[in-house]
Amino acid sequence: MSNLIIGNTVIELPEVDSTNRYVKNLIKSGKVFEGMVVWTIRQTNGRGQQGNTWLSNPDENLTFSMVLTPKNLPAQKQFYLSIITSLAVVDFLNTYRIDAQIKWPNDVLINNRKIAGVLIENSLKGRRINYSIIGIGINIFQTDFPIPTATSLAQHIRFPAQEKNNPKPVLQTMLEKICSYVEKYYFMLLNGKFDELKQLYYSRLSGFQSPITITANGQQFTTRVKQVFDNGKIELQLNNGTTRIFGFKEFETVLD
Numbered sequence: 401m402s403n404l405i406i407g408n409t410v411i412e413l414p415e416v417d418s419t420n421r422y423v424k425n426l427i428k429s430g431k432v433f434e435g436m437v438v439w440t441i442r443q444t445n446g447r448g449q450q451g452n453t454w455l456s457n458p459d460e461n462l463t464f465s466m467v468l469t470p471k472n473l474p475a476q477k478q479f480y481l482s483i484i485t486s487l488a489v490v491d492f493l494n495t496y497r498i499d500a501q502i503k504w505p506n507d508v509l510i511n512n513r514k515i516a517g518v519l520i521e522n523s524l525k526g527r528r529i530n531y532s533i534i535g536i537g538i539n540i541f542q543t544d545f546p547i548p549t550a551t552s553l554a555q556h557i558r559f560p561a562q563e564k565n566n567p568k569p570v571l572q573t574m575l576e577k578i579c580s581y582v583e584k585y586y587f588m589l590l591n592g593k594f595d596e597l598k599q600l601y602y603s604r605l606s607g608f609q610s611p612i613t614i615t616a617n618g619q620q621f622t623t624r625v626k627q628v629f630d631n632g633k634i635e636l637q638l639n640n641g642t643t644r645i646f647g648f649k650e651f652e653t654v655l656d
């Protein structure tokens with residue numbers, strides 16, 4: 401791989417419960433360095449946000465985690481790790497001429513259907529980030545989903561049969577591509593290009609240019625995103641003219 405850091409070392413596991421969990425154990429044993437990637441095509445007990453599980457059929461999708469050590473990134477700016485990751489996934493999908501949007505905080509959607517999820521687990525040292533485990537799941541070949549709001553790349557582009565039958569080489573190439581996009585945005589982050597990254601994030605963010613529907617406290621609202629703060633909280637402009645700030649899990653976006 402030609403990247404400077406991210407993905408230069410890839411630990412490829414035939415099967416694992418969760419690549420995030422695996423990386424966490426590696427960190428405990430002190431056997432990690434920045435940019436290391438753990439990848440499997442058979443993740444049996446993937447972790448999602450909010451204690452959910454991330455389901456992925458064997459041999460069909462991308463499931464991997466990377467280690468970053470942005471030691472100078474203040475903890476209150478850790479949301480920028482979500483920003484760079486979701487931007488990288490969108491860029492990756494754009495290479496297939498697919499228009500993708502970010503659903504706050506870091507899901508990636510195609511036509512309002514979720515194609516990718518990101519689980520970021522940070523360990524802090526004082527007010528700084530010590531380690532960040534960035535776990536990414538992207539649905540590639542899978543076409544049967546237990547929920548109607550999911551999608552995959554195969555539902556938008558036609559893959560040659562030999563790629564579906566022998567998915568590993570193509571998944572590996574995709575992994576390399578995504579790592580190079582994450583690296584591009586990570587360097588922007590290390591160079592302090594916060595405003596530029598935030599503007600890029602807004603340009604891909606669902607609800608920023610056009611309204612979205614959400615439910616909060618059992619009520620439905622049509623809203624627009626006013627801003628996302630550096631700590632990740634979001635300010636929404638509701639259709640009754642008021643604005644409200646929401647934290648994680650405090651509202652649901654309606655994907656119709």
Ligand code: BTN
Pocket residue numbers: 417418419420421443445446447448449450452454462463464465507516517518519535536537538
């Ligand atoms: C979400 O709930 O949207 C986040 C899903 C994150 C899934 C990925 S798959 C690779 C990595 N390992 C895990 O156990 N989870 C993340």
